[in-house]
Amino acid sequence: MWLVAALAAVLVVAGIGIALVNRQPGPAASTPSETTTTTPTTSAERTSTPTPTADGYAANTATYDVTTLPQVNVFAVIPALPVDDDPFTMPLTETAVARGVGAPVWADPADEPVAYVPHEYPYGGTVLPVVERQEHWVKVLLTGRRAMPSAGDPGQVTGWLRTADVDVTPSAGLGVVVSIANRTIDIVHADGAHERIANDFAWGADATPTPVGRTFVMTTRTVPEYAYTRGHPIVYWAVQSPTLEGFDGADVAPAAFHYHDTRSGPVSNGCIRVDPDAITRLSALPPGTPVMITP
Structure with a gap:
């Protein structure tokens, strides 16, 4: 398998188990x-990075233990994550990367977090394109699926992150x-x-x-x-x-x-x-x- 051959050494260094190597x-x-x-009608141009405003979801300053939440990664199937509702608009010219161990992910910022995205992961997927920017929140594209094809929509998933939990930086454009x-x-x-x-x-x-x-x-x-x-x-x-x-x-x-x-x-x-x-x-x-x- 491609990652078995190419990343076995990386996984040993990272402390990832053999069960993951075989998946x-x-x-x-x-x-x-x-x-x-x-x-469909699509915008091929990337939208300029916006200036965050006070409009949007209210700030959330609660503390969460992200290790108790499902991890967002290429193998994850997390039914609570929404499938992208605006698939033919290019993301903004920003990316977000979780700070610390990882950042909690919300399907709806008015509710509780449903998962977390790690700061690092051996198979990538931690540098996330921002598709919507608010003062306290960013909406991003994520890895993983909400369902297997036989059980639901396996399309591109999204989630909301608090700006306090991530480093948001200009992308290469x-x-x-x-x-x-x-x-x-x-x-x-x-x-x-x-x-x-x-x-x-x-x-x-x-x-x-x-x-x-x-x-x-x-x-x-x-x-x-x-x-x-x-x-x-x-x-x-x-x-x-x-x-x-x-x-x-x-x-x-x-x-x-x-x-x-x-x-x-x-x-x-x-x-x-x-x-x-x-x-x-x-x-x-x-x-x-x-x-x-x-x-």
Whole structure:
């Protein structure tokens, strides 16, 4: 498995158990098929960082023991987390990282926290794009799922964090916009300029479609054991397959950008397959970079 091979040493250093090593995400393999989709209205430009105002949810100064809450990570299934309700708007040009051990996460800031996001995690997913900014709160994209595909909506999840619990910093101002209909991939820069890095690629088959909407770069790994990557990195997203509960023996199925010799048409299990130049460019993007997939 990709993380078994690439991260076993990291997990030993981090003190993560062998049980976790045997439950790692891997990219999807190929299954030829056809797919038809419709294109929603989407904003490809990233919104400027706003100035926080007093409007919004009231401050919460309560103290919480985050270790008593479910941890948000790529393996987590947390039914209380909401699925993104504005999937085709690019995030703001800010990211949030939890302070200390981690930060509590709210589905609704008027209620109690439902989970926590750690400051660090071996498989990434801790640099979180901000999608809404208030004086006391930020709404962010998260890793994990609220449900398995057989039991509910496994789409991109979100949550609210208190600004007092996180470091909110300006991001690099970059985003990735993928149009399946046009078979294009652009890197969008802070000034709005589009850098076209692909004019064709492979995407998910009808039974295993590529998830659409906004997500973000969770982690980037080079896995020589995956021969089809030809030694190129795999750029994993926070969102997982809308139809696969797991893949290749794992109980997670995150989608990704990766190289493949066959890289045109609806032939994957949800990943976007690209050429060497494109994956080299994509693998240079920092964790937390927003990724927008439009049908």
